[in-house]
Amino acid sequence: MVDMWELDSEAIEERVAFRAQVRDLVWRETKRRMRFLGFSEQEGPATPNALAPTSAAAKAVHLMYLEVATEAGDAARELANDAATRAGRAGATYADLGEASRITRQAARKRWPEAVGTHWALYLLTGKNHPHGMSTQVFRSSAKAIETGRTAVDEGALADDGAVGAVVINAAREAVWACCFNDGAWAPEEITLPEDLRTVPAPGSPEHGDWLDKWVQFITRSL
16 A cells, blocks of 8 residues: 655655646536536636635535536546456456555455456356256356366256356456357367357346346357
């Protein structure tokens, strides 16, 4: 975690200047939106504090400023989440992510639990006939996830409710391996998923449910 007191004067000046740029951006966007309050950009106050502090106009402007600042914070968090995922994919550790974001390693792991490539999800489609079942397991190793998936599909042929298809998903929500049972060869067969199934939406989202439905249909057609 970076301590501001440990930064040299040049680094502190750069951060102060950057925050000033952010404040300026938020204020410019607030002024642009003031037309909804009845102001033109030319008629509006020059600064957030240029109006009488207790006036109705000041209240409206400050609330608009808060709305814009909140949106800027949301956008910054989205950018940080994307950057953490890309950094993890490039080999960054949670210690690296914590240092870059000025939080502890433990806090970085909690904030971005899937950023670092130690999270591999195995989805198993079970049951030879409709309705199929579904199970999910999480592994710290891609090799272990793939081995478990292949074994489950191989042994699934021995039971009506056994696994008939498997897919392994990495921390970046990308499908990196898939297989289904080949009745002709009487063995698991690695398969290539179509383009629209290679990126897996986050669990709990409507898009994730759509992805599961498409994956089930694809495996069913492959059996």
